[in-house]
Amino acid sequence: MSGHNKWSTIKRKKGALDAKRSKxxxxxxxxxxxxxxxxGGDPEGNPRLxxxxxxxxxxxxxxxxxxxxxxKAEKDGDALQEMTFEGYGPEGVPIFIECLTDNNNRTVSSIRSIFTKRGGSLGTNGSLSxxxxxxxxxxxxxxxxDQEELELELIDAGAEDIEVNDDTIVVYTPMADFGRMQKKLDELGIEAENxxxxxxxxxxxxxxxQMAMKVLRLIDEFEDNDDVQNVYHNIEMTDELMKAMEEND
Known part of the structure; x- marks a missing residue:
């Protein structure tokens, strides 16, 4: 029986990973x-692409x-529109949602419904700016x-904060310097992972x-929505919270 349970757990985890990858x-x-x-469809002349x-x-x-x-996008791509939503979850946690949708009414209805069902409230655009x-x-x-040399190059291209992790370096720039940093990385022959x-x-x-998990379940529901691209919040990911998340995984 234990072997069966283990296999069920493996299948469940694989299913979750597959769903995440698909999303x-x-x-x-x-x-x-x-x-x-x-x-246009030529990445050389299209920085966003x-x-x-x-x-x-x-x-x-x-x-x-x-x-x-x-x-597909060059031939008959969907008429996708960018939409943003701002609101509050339980405990007054601010939540900012970015969407790409081909049906505005559907998206508005879905986002409002999730806020209401999970004890949050949808605000007006600009309220969280x-x-x-x-x-x-x-x-x-x-x-x-060479890390020191790299950091000097990145600062020259507009980096205002640099985090060095075990395998990666995370670079933060002002929004206005996004293109400049991308160009600098291209010049250095560095391909960003993201x-x-x-x-x-x-x-x-x-x-x-316990309260943070309640808000994170709300955020999970937003992220599961097909129209949602990104969800932002300001919950501090403490060691205690990370441990609770692992136990509930």
Missing amino acids: MFSRITKEITVAVKEG RVAISNAKGVNMPKDNIQRAIS FMFDRKGVFTIPKGDI ASLQRIPNDYKTLEP
Whole structure:
């Protein structure tokens, strides 16, 4: 019986990973579609498409899938529109949601419904603008390049913060310097594992793990929605909260 249970657990985890991968591919496909519609299907002349392709490679999206997405967008890509939503979850946690959708009414209804069902409230656009700064965030492999020399190059290209992790370096830039940093990485022959404009909170809110988990379940539900690209919040990911998340995984 224990062997059967173990196999069920493995299947469940694999299913969750497959679903997560499928969601990532779907998000990137939408990014590619919007990029192609905005600037054409040639990545050399379309910086947004170049970033989307780089992100696709970063999550191991097959080359054929990337090319199919570009070709489809060039022929008859969906008329996707960018939408944002701002609101509050339980405990007054601010939540900023970015969407790409081909049906505005459906998306508005879904987002409002999730907020209401999970004890949150949908606010007006602009109500959270003072709580988040939009910044360029680049995750690059550490590699063998001289770290001190690299940091000087990155600072010269507009980096305002650099985090060095075990295998990667995360670089933060002002939104206005996103393109400049991308160009610098191209010059250095460095391919980012991920590059995007993200909304970084100006300060963080610490919650008891039980309450934080309630808010994170709300965020999970938003992220499961097909129209949602990104969800931002300001919950402090404390060691205690990380442990609670692992126990509930």
